[in-house]
Amino acid sequence: MELPEEEVKRISEINHISKRSFSQNYLIDRIGKTGVGIFHTIYAPTIHSSPPDDGRLRELNPDVFWLTVDEQFLLPRPDVWKHPPIKYNVIYS
Numbered sequence: 001m002e003l004p005e006e007e008v009k010r011i012s013e014i015n016h017i018s019k020r021s022f023s024q025n026y027l028i029d030r031i032g033k034t035g036v037g038i039f040h041t042i043y044a045p046t047i048h049s050s051p052p053d054d055g056r057l058r059e060l061n062p063d064v065f066w067l068t069v070d071e072q073f074l075l076p077r078p079d080v081w082k083h084p085p086i087k088y089n090v091i092y093s
Helices: 005-014 019-026
Strands: 002-004 027-031 034-045 067-075
Touching: 002 005, 005 019, 005 034, 019 027, 019 034
Parallel strands: none
Antiparallel strands: 002 034, 027 034, 034 067
């Protein structure tokens, strides 16, 4: 995911790390003033994707969502082990 310089600064301030440390540990490449990081999304099933509690059959409704976004993270570089993933909500925000 591309991260503009302003976004890198904002993420660094929110997570109380220096911009330099963030760039070294979370960005895998730079393109001009834009950084490239690894974005990871975890999806979770909704209530519509589970069988009913009473065990009865129900009519399938294709209009409802069966998955929803559960967690969103910026991952550290693959060679960095001491830094945890950073929560970074960009989907539906």
